[in-house]
Amino acid sequence: MAKTTPKTIPMRFFTTSAAASGFLLATASAFSTTHRAITTPRSQNDQSPENSSTAVHMGLKTTLLTKSAIPAIAATAAVSTAAVKLVLDRPSRAYSQDSVAREYDAWTQDGILEYYWGEHIHLGYYNEEEMAAGYKKKDFIQAKYDFIDEMMKFGGIDPAVDSGAKVLDVGCGFGGTSRYLADKLGPKAEVTGITLSPNQVKRGTELAEERNLPNAKFMVMNALEMDFPDDSFDIVWACESGEHMPDKEAYINEMMRVLKPGGKFVMATWCQRDDREVPFDKRDKRDLRFLYEEWTHPYFISIEAYKELIDATKLMGPVKTADWVEPTIASWRHSIWVGIYDPRGFIFKPHRYLKCVRDAYCLERMHRAFKRGLMQYGMFAATKSTKEESS
Numbered sequence: 001m002a003k004t005t006p007k008t009i010p011m012r013f014f015t016t017s018a019a020a021s022g023f024l025l026a027t028a029s030a031f032s033t034t035h036r037a038i039t040t041p042r043s044q045n046d047q048s049p050e051n052s053s054t055a056v057h058m059g060l061k062t063t064l065l066t067k068s069a070i071p072a073i074a075a076t077a078a079v080s081t082a083a084v085k086l087v088l089d090r091p092s093r094a095y096s097q098d099s100v101a102r103e104y105d106a107w108t109q110d111g112i113l114e115y116y117w118g119e120h121i122h123l124g125y126y127n128e129e130e131m132a133a134g135y136k137k138k139d140f141i142q143a144k145y146d147f148i149d150e151m152m153k154f155g156g157i158d159p160a161v162d163s164g165a166k167v168l169d170v171g172c173g174f175g176g177t178s179r180y181l182a183d184k185l186g187p188k189a190e191v192t193g194i195t196l197s198p199n200q201v202k203r204g205t206e207l208a209e210e211r212n213l214p215n216a217k218f219m220v221m222n223a224l225e226m227d228f229p230d231d232s233f234d235i236v237w238a239c240e241s242g243e244h245m246p247d248k249e250a251y252i253n254e255m256m257r258v259l260k261p262g263g264k265f266v267m268a269t270w271c272q273r274d275d276r277e278v279p280f281d282k283r284d285k286r287d288l289r290f291l292y293e294e295w296t297h298p299y300f301i302s303i304e305a306y307k308e309l310i311d312a313t314k315l316m317g318p319v320k321t322a323d324w325v326e327p328t329i330a331s332w333r334h335s336i337w338v339g340i341y342d343p344r345g346f347i348f349k350p351h352r353y354l355k356c357v358r359d360a361y362c363l364e365r366m367h368r369a370f371k372r373g374l375m376q377y378g379m380f381a382a383t384k385s386t387k388e389e390s391s
Helices: 012-039 049-088 099-110 112-117 128-133 140-154 176-185 198-210 248-258 282-294 303-312 330-341 350-371
Strands: 166-170 190-195 216-220 233-239 259-272 320-323 375-383
Touching (some): 112 330, 140 176, 140 233, 166 176, 166 248, 176 216, 176 233, 233 248, 248 259, 303 375, 350 375
Parallel strands (some): 166 190, 166 233
Antiparallel strands (some): 320 375
């Protein structure tokens, strides 16, 4: 395992300096070459007093050049880093009607996200012992499988009980969780994943065939206007898809509609803190705007607001909620470190360099927003009331 970065060097250093580093290295290299040329020793045949005097003069000149160049290089570094940060602080992927499908199509096609995150486009789970030992010691991909297992426990999903369940995975990505659930719940279970991205459906289907999981299928469908009849699924699962929904109420209503009476609902989603008691200040609003517009999110809402939307359907029993910031927050910086440790996922794709730098910078901004309480990791679980319970 590589040595950890000293605490005195902030992670943002790596993301804001990345695009400037090439220029700075070139500058340092040019200076080093000039310095070596000036200070190369002369041959023994060239040691006349006249030449010795020249050597002394050149030595003094070299020292002056060296001392004068250091501030220039430092200034160049500062200016370059500031310029890069200025560019990165301007969000580049604001939400629009087709932006979610377009961006996820692109992420799936370039393969960088799959290379680093594996089949699961969601955060990982790190328990207290793993955090105490150092999160980078945990396998990054295994953390994502652990998250699914913990989310199953939170939602009361048990393979021994739900082995024949019909499951809907809302916002399935390229189907990592859908396939995991299809395998975990067994061949009698039927798992359907929906997404706006045709490329994700294609990739998800390919991987299901490779894993010999015919009980996992994928389709392009708008989660706000699902084609399924009422009461279609025993389990409705939604992991980190609510962030992209432009109508949170319709999102909740549709999931409750297609869930069978007695069925289980479990959702994980990024939330902003409830600002009704302590309104957002200027910094909060600036940071939220960046997080909205860099990764094509229309807006976030609070854990409390989601619970109110679920309760308002009058279809569900008591709603269990939790904030999983502590066991998930390590994922943001762990994502950056896996790219630093292994650059092969993007190094041969120069046309994606800027996008990778932007994503790394956004990961760090996310970490900071969650750490200071501006963002929360919302968990929700509830059972749909039966007709007898509703009456």
